[in-house]
Amino acid sequence: MVLREPNINKWCYNNAAEYRTIEDDTMTTYKELGLVNSRGLFQKAVKGGYAIPAFNFNNLEQLQAIIGACVETKSPVILQVSSGARKYANSTLLKHLAKGAVDYAKELGFPIPIVLHLDHGDTFELCKSCVESGFSSVMIDGSHHPYDKNVELTKQVVEYAHKYDVTVEGELGVLAGIEDAVSSAVTHYTKPEEVEDFVKKTGVDSLAISIGTSHGANKFKPEQCTRSADGVLLPPPLRFDILEEVEKRIPGFPIVLHGASSVPVELVKIINANGGKMKDAVGIPEDQLRKAAKSAVCKVNIDSDGRIAMTAAVRKTLMENPAEFDPRKYLGPARDQLKELYKHKIVNVLGSNDKA
Ligand code: G3H
Ligand code: 13P
Ligand code: ZN
Numbered sequence: 574m575v576l577r578e579p580n581i582n583k584w585c586y587n588n589a590a591e592y593r594t595i596e597d598d599t600m601t602t603y604k605e606l607g608l609v610n611s612r613g614l615f616q617k618a619v620k621g622g623y624a625i626p627a628f629n630f631n632n633l634e635q636l637q638a639i640i641g642a643c644v645e646t647k648s649p650v651i652l653q654v655s656s657g658a659r660k661y662a663n664s665t666l667l668k669h670l671a672k673g674a675v676d677y678a679k680e681l682g683f684p685i686p687i688v689l690h691l692d693h694g695d696t697f698e699l700c701k702s703c704v705e706s707g708f709s710s711v712m713i714d715g716s717h718h719p720y721d722k723n724v725e726l727t728k729q730v731v732e733y734a735h736k737y738d739v740t741v742e743g744e745l746g747v748l749a750g751i752e753d754a755v756s757s758a759v760t761h762y763t764k765p766e767e768v769e770d771f772v773k774k775t776g777v778d779s780l781a782i783s784i785g786t787s788h789g790a791n792k793f794k795p796e797q798c799t800r801s802a803d804g805v806l807l808p809p810p811l812r813f814d815i816l817e818e819v820e821k822r823i824p825g826f827p828i829v830l831h832g833a834s835s836v837p838v839e840l841v842k843i844i845n846a847n848g849g850k851m852k853d854a855v856g857i858p859e860d861q862l863r864k865a866a867k868s869a870v871c872k873v874n875i876d877s878d879g880r881i882a883m884t885a886a887v888r889k890t891l892m893e894n895p896a897e898f899d900p901r902k903y904l905g906p907a908r909d910q911l912k913e914l915y916k917h918k919i920v921n922v923l924g925s926n927d928k929a
Pocket of ligand 3: 693788831832874
């Protein structure tokens with residue numbers, strides 16, 4: 574690797590991000606795309622008692638819905654991409670979609686801060702590749718490894734990402750549920766006694782913890798739940814005692830909640846009434862997420878609810894219009910339903926409206 578002359582400007586000289594190398598010529602930095610990293614957003618969110626939405630996306634309609642909802646509510650946003658989503662959408666297209674999102678928000682009349690974040694990165698190489706293709710934030714999820722290996726891997730990613738001023742999310746504790754990179758049948762709650770050491774040794778910018786949320790639409794088995802008077806499954810409450818203990822040990826440090834979809838009953842009913850089979854789907858009650866968002870939790874990950882909202886609209890539209898074959902005629906309503914869902918999350922659950 575050949576180092577170029579560092580920028581002679583004194584301020585830049587001290588800034589590792591300015592030490593560009595010959596290798597960097599193939600690189601797109603997130604600043605070139607008009608994106609921001611998560612650091613400033615998290616500082617404001619922790620102080621302000623709200624959480625930034627981290628919405629997963631992999632296609633145009635989802636992106637339109639996210640940006641439309643965030644501009645209308647004046648909310649900052651984290652555009653989140655899993656490794657599976659990156660393969661699906663293509664990393665070159667994603668880079669241009671992210672740049673397009675920045676310009677689209679401006680065109681809609683309100684330029685919001687936008688982070689492009691890798692969700693559940695599982696290797697150093699994947700995180701590096703994302704940094705090189707314009708991501709402003711990456712998650713290295715070493716939570717399935719033994720503690721020391723998690724520290725080592727996370728630290729390696731932080732050292733690389735920070736050279737480019739890209740922020741890094743780590744994870745301690747394991748969420749139940751399935752996603753394409755990692756899966757677990759059982760929850761292992763975060764051990765509060767580990768968090769201080771982990772943050773200090775790795776240098777991460779934020780920490781995902783496990784307090785009872787879970788990935789996917791079937792987060793809990795019916796036997797783990799109770800039922801409300803009208804028969805709705807109610808999951809075990811989140812472990813706010815663990816969250817409080819974590820906050821005491823690393824005061825003001827940005828905490829992330831994964832697996833935070835609420836699996837809206839009315840949308841599941843629409844899916845099932847239109848040929849779907851989503852049995853015993855149950856999510857995290859929104860009042861608990863609202864309480865979490867007022868604490869040090871400053872990033873809340875929502876993917877499944879978006880999938881459910883789109884699917885409900887697509888199924889209903891096609892059921893009502895069986896002769897329809899123009900994708901815009903069913904993806905358009907899906908996009909509208911998704912946008913409404915996101916606005917609801919921003920205003921009524923996360924409190925990030927008017928914080929852009
Ligand atoms: O937590 C994971 C996200 O829901 C991403 O899911 O890996 O199926 O894209 P995916
Ligand atoms: P949900 O499956 O609850 O939407 O969680 C998404 C998530 O955690 C993405 O990382
Ligand atoms: Zn997750």
